[in-house]
């Protein structure tokens with residue numbers, strides 16, 4: 246049976262790519278932004294709000310779902326889509342990023358990462374094989390390989406050793422993925438036979454290491470490729486150079502995913518460098534802190550200047566928040582600590598991000614991406630109405 250997963254490159258313009266990702270849970274138009282749904286929930290959003298905002302795919306965090314409620318419970322409930330009531334595509338990360346962030350609570354060797362749960366201190370092992378098994382039970386449409394995440398800055402030697410380990414882990418992940426898919430290995434209770442798996446290119450800011458990582462990861466063979474280990478504190482210019490050089494090395498007819506980036510400007514700049522998929526907590530996390538992205542600049546809603554401002558958050562936005570409420574009311578909700586502040590602000594920020602992606606796709610299809618990019622960056626340079 247042919248895999249329900251496929252990617253079609255529909256058009257290119259000024260380095261940007263317009264594409265279509267097909268999964269057994271529907272189609273994702275690329276370039277795409279994936280809202281982050283850490284615990285099977287994009288914070289403050291109902292699934293219907295996500296649909297209304299234009300989300301076509303969301304990201305789930307394996308680390309959190311594995312610890313609570315548990316991947317086996319989710320598999321018994323029919324898989325993640327059914328459990329959370331989201332019938333559109335889902336990508337899950339490998340859990341590695343969260344485990345590596347645990348600092349003193351984890352130990353890493355060639356087998357994988359042993360860590361203590363942040364919830365109850367219990368000891369767990371995340372290996373390339375268990376990362377595949379857990380994601381198979383969750384049943385996401387796209388599963389990520391387990392890679393080693395280094396803190397920035399790291400020396401060349403450290404980065405090289407870590408990149409080489411990530412390549413070895415990627416090969417183990419692929420072997421495990423194949424054995425789960427073909428039913429050759431132990432039964433893990435996979436819930437999505439159409440699941441695809443992406444490899445991750447590492448190598449820090451050293452381009453020759455990135456090149457080697459890309460070549461060796463491509464040689465293993467995945468349905469798509471991610472660029473990991475960026476947006477971790479390196480200078481922005483350097484990130485753009487690495488993205489550009491690395492994306493160029495990836496297969497043209499497979500999807501490319503830049504992990505963990507970024508600002509609206511980063512999205513536009515990295516689309517220009519050939520990236521198809523993004524995820525970032527910025528729009529959702531900032532919304533809960535009263536930091537809002539608008540077409541006229543960033544707004545800090547708690548600023549006193551909005552106390553009696555009758556205008557909508559963003560006059561160019563069609564979201565429910567902007568259609569219904571004034572900046573004055575949103576400021577009041579935020580200062581009063583009302584839950585609706587998080588809800589309304591998140592709805593707006595996600596709409597802004599997803600609408601930016603929609604406009605990017607439209608510009609590529611009209612072969613006018615470069616013009617869009619120049620205009621967007623001009624307005625972005627005005628960004629930050631409040632400090």
Ligand SMILES: [Zn+2]
Nearest residue numbers: 562564567593
């Ligand atoms: Zn809005």
